[in-house]
Amino acid sequence: MNVKRTEELVLAQSEDIVRARQTVRAWMIREGFSLVDQTKMVTAASELARNAVDYGGGGVVLLEQLLEGARAGLRITFTDRGPGIPDLELAQTDGYSTGTGLGMGLGGSRRLVNEFTIASSPGQGTVVTITRWR
Amino acid sequence: METIPILKVGDCLLISIQVDMHDRLAMSLQNHITEQVVKHHARGVMIDISALEMVDSFIGRVLGSIAAMTRVLGAETVVVGMRPAVAITLVELGLSLGTLRTALNVEVGMELLGSLIDASTGGAFRERQAD
Ligand SMILES: Nc1ncnc2c1ncn2[C@@H]1O[C@H](COP(=O)(O)OP(=O)(O)OP(=O)(O)O)[C@@H](O)[C@H]1O
Ligand SMILES: [Mg+2]
Secondary structure: OEEEEEEEEEEOOHHHHHHHHHHHHHHHHHOOOOHHHHHHHHHHHHHHHHHHHHOOOOEEEEEEEEEEOOEEEEEEEEEEOOOOOOOHHHHOOOOOOOOOOOOOHHHHHHHHOOEEEEEEEOOOEEEEEEEEEO | OOOOOEEEEOOEEEEEOOOOOOHHHHHHHHHHHHHHHHHHOOOEEEEEOOOOOOOOHHHHHHHHHHHHHHHHOOOEEEEEOOOHHHHHHHHHHOOOOOOOEEEOOHHHHHHHHHHHHHHHHOOHHHHHHHO
16 A cells, blocks of 8 residues: 555644644545545544544644555544543444533544544553545 | 624524634534524524535534524524535434424525424514514
8 A cells, every 4th residue: 555645734722623624625625535525534534633632632633645556545543642542442332422522423433434443542642543445 | 703793684693604613613603692692582593504514523513502502592593504415424423413403595494494483482473574
């Protein structure tokens, strides 16, 4: 697999979530994704960026343009150095929230993308990677 | 600070969201709308989201809260103009907007708002509109 292009953004406050989704939108358009695919990826990115800001104390988002054989994709990685998630399965359950949210961010964004991986360790932070292939 | 304008038309408040709202802006819109409902004794609120390219769980929750809060204050809320790609994404995300009333566009939204207000006031709204 080839990574053809990358971009990194800082996530510190709620304006950065807007910037992240606008950047993802621009990449999805440039990569020729359909409007529905664009909207799904942008929405998933917004959820994960917000989690990094609200629970992870901020972090970074890395966008990577992928080329694997004939298929092109966009991979986005959200990394924070926050408290981590003690029970990953529970956290991904629809409706589970330790905050005031609806608890739909993790489970929902997983449904909106082709590949979803999450890794977290207490005190170390959380890394979530999503990929959408065209 | 940036704000989203709220127009008063008769008994109703009209809001057209034209910017990609960050979370604090969405919260301030929620507070602003509830204040204006009380101030103007509004019976209806119409929120046009046709310019929104995305509705995530936060914005969806804020729209639902606005509807719930205004209802407690005696005003019905209708959200109009959701883009098809946004609707498809919301369903897959798993967001049930619950009791949130939606309509395809402003015209249909106005009719829905009129009948919702009529239902809660016994027809007073339509009669007044016809005067
Ligand atoms: N980056 C993170 N760091 C630490 N905890 C996290 C992180 N992301 C998610 N969590 C935990 O997982 C829970 C579920 O997250 P999820 O995004 O599904 O829901 P939510 O953020 O609570 O609500 P919603 O996203 O619907 O507004 C959160 O309440 C939080 O406890
Ligand atoms: Mg969340």
